[in-house]
Amino acid sequence: MAHLQDQLDDITAQTRNLVQPERLAIGERSIEELFATGIEDRILPTGAQAPSFALPDFSGKIVRSADLLALGPLVVNFFRGRWCPYCVTELEAWRALYPGLRERGAMVIGISPQTQRQSDFTAAQHAIPFPLLTDLGCAVANKFGLVWTVPEYLQRYYRGILLNIPFVNGDESWKLPLPATYVISPDGKVVYAEAHADFRVRPEPEDVLRSLPAFARSE
Numbered sequence: 001m002a003h004l005q006d007q008l009d010d011i012t013a014q015t016r017n018l019v020q021p022e023r024l025a026i027g028e029r030s031i032e033e034l035f036a037t038g039i040e041d042r043i044l045p046t047g048a049q050a051p052s053f054a055l056p057d058f059s060g061k062i063v064r065s066a067d068l069l070a071l072g073p074l075v076v077n078f079f080r081g082r083w084c085p086y087c088v089t090e091l092e093a094w095r096a097l098y099p100g101l102r103e104r105g106a107m108v109i110g111i112s113p114q115t116q117r118q119s120d121f122t123a124a125q126h127a128i129p130f131p132l133l134t135d136l137g138c139a140v141a142n143k144f145g146l147v148w149t150v151p152e153y154l155q156r157y158y159r160g161i162l163l164n165i166p167f168v169n170g171d172e173s174w175k176l177p178l179p180a181t182y183v184i185s186p187d188g189k190v191v192y193a194e195a196h197a198d199f200r201v202r203p204e205p206e207d208v209l210r211s212l213p214a215f216a217r218s219e
Helices: 004-018 021-036 065-069 085-103 116-126 136-143 152-160 165-169 205-209
Strands: 054-056 062-064 074-078 107-112 132-134 147-149 175-177 180-184 190-195
Touching (some): 065 074, 085 107
Parallel strands (some): 074 107
Antiparallel strands (some): 054 062
16 A cells, blocks of 8 residues: 555656646645644644533534543544545545454544535545544634634635535634644543645655554454
């Protein structure tokens, strides 16, 4: 299986071949500005107590973090939405590792601000076997220190390419989470935390899994 970052770099290369430089510059500007805010330094860190949460899956069933942690360690993948090719590629990487993850007594979930209907589409289109939860208004992502608001110039660009984030997310806030991966131990402690202002960069799932062995247990 190819490394996740190699797959993401391929998406970036294809984008640079297809999109005009002046359009690419808009996205680069937003990444640089977001990085300059220092948001990466303010995410919930390793060693912190993870906030508990209860969020609906695409069927409307409420999934509680406490219930999942009662079964074992939990990998939490915060993603932007099904419209982001980097995000769905990352979800597919976790899909490939899901059986082995379950064998080790761990679980993975995806959390995004997109509506339950959009999560339903995501699960069906990409055959995602684990829960995809809707975090309306990025309320839970905010507790992890991950939330930012899309600037107006980027909003205009997204509208110009027919990317209607308010429709996808079901609100007008234009809030998004940094793509982030957390591992939470059964006692609720964060044992792995990584997030990037540059949405094109994601941790390798295999690296994330190295934080699991001390906590994993058989079912």
